[in-house]
Amino acid sequence: MSKQDDHFFNTFSIVIGGLVAFSIVLFAIAYNVGAPFEAARIENDSVMTAKVQERTAPIGKLAVSGQDNSAIPMVTGHEDAAPAASALPVPKTAEETFKAVCSTCHTAGIGGAPKAGDHAAWQARIAQGKTTLYEHALKGFQGKNGVMPAKGGRADLPDDLIRQTVDYLVKLAQ
Numbered sequence: 001m002s003k004q005d006d007h008f009f010n011t012f013s014i015v016i017g018g019l020v021a022f023s024i025v026l027f028a029i030a031y032n033v034g035a036p037f038e039a040a041r042i043e044n045d046s047v048m049t050a051k052v053q054e055r056t057a058p059i060g061k062l063a064v065s066g067q068d069n070s071a072i073p074m075v076t077g078h079e080d081a082a083p084a085a086s087a088l089p090v091p092k093t094a095e096e097t098f099k100a101v102c103s104t105c106h107t108a109g110i111g112g113a114p115k116a117g118d119h120a121a122w123q124a125r126i127a128q129g130k131t132t133l134y135e136h137a138l139k140g141f142q143g144k145n146g147v148m149p150a151k152g153g154r155a156d157l158p159d160d161l162i163r164q165t166v167d168y169l170v171k172l173a174q
Contacts, residue, residue: 066150111146134163137163
């Protein structure tokens, strides 16, 4: 390479570097000058504020085991959508609850669940007393023989209905 080529390459590199640096400085100045105006425009835009509130709103409420959570609405995120509670209606009786919720595990013995009507499998559990059975059904239980999810996995069921369903299962096992 000749001396002239080296000089041209060095000069060209300096000019390009200077233009890049100048562009970065211009972008920084434009951002600092325009940012307060943009922030004020967004704050005064009621549609934008409503959308931000909607997008940052809590997605749900916490269902606490052992408490009546039936009053907690199911949040879908869409105002026009039907509430999720209507997709899974709350059973009215213990028998309906057993058929709709409990039978999934207590018919086939899934997860170590004692089968409905199996006197031998229920005998030791019934011996613990109804208070213990109610507590395990309401709050959930994990023992060496299996797992019982709180309220059978249906936090929307009222506590009284769970107790009635426990009584129903005990009656089937006696």
